Amino acid sequence: MEREAGKRVKSHKNAITCVLYNSVLxxxxxxxxxxxxxxxxxxxxxxxxxxxGCHGNAEISTMALNANETRLLTGSTDGTLKVGTQ
Known part of the structure; x- marks a missing residue:
């Protein structure tokens, strides 16, 4: 994550689709x-x-955390949902 003026950061090579904040971690x-x-x-x-390559060639269209912020859920444009741990 490269810090820039105004607290902007350059974090990805591709367009960003979603950003979440995990307050626990x-x-x-x-x-x-x-x-x-x-x-x-x-x-x-x-x-x-x-x-x-979390969803192969499909674009990640959404992300969410479970209630205690220990699992990350991702959804993609190919209709798949994946559940992972942090």
Whole structure:
């Protein structure tokens, strides 16, 4: 995550489709049209995890966290839903 003026960051090579904040882990989670999900520490801006090809060639269109923020759910344009752990 590259910090820029005005607290903007350059975090993905492709267009971003969704951004979430995990208040328990103090992380930002972002996805892009290339089916990549990235995890960032909010305090440092450091990328700590990245998963590519999460939905193959399909674009991730939505993300959500479960109630206790331990599972990440992603949905894509091909109609699939995936559930993962953080």
């Amino acid at each position: 103090r992380q930002v989670i972002s996805s892009d049209v290339g089916s990549t999900v990235s995890f960032w520490m909010i305090d440092t801006g450091q990328k700590i995890k990245q998963f590519t």
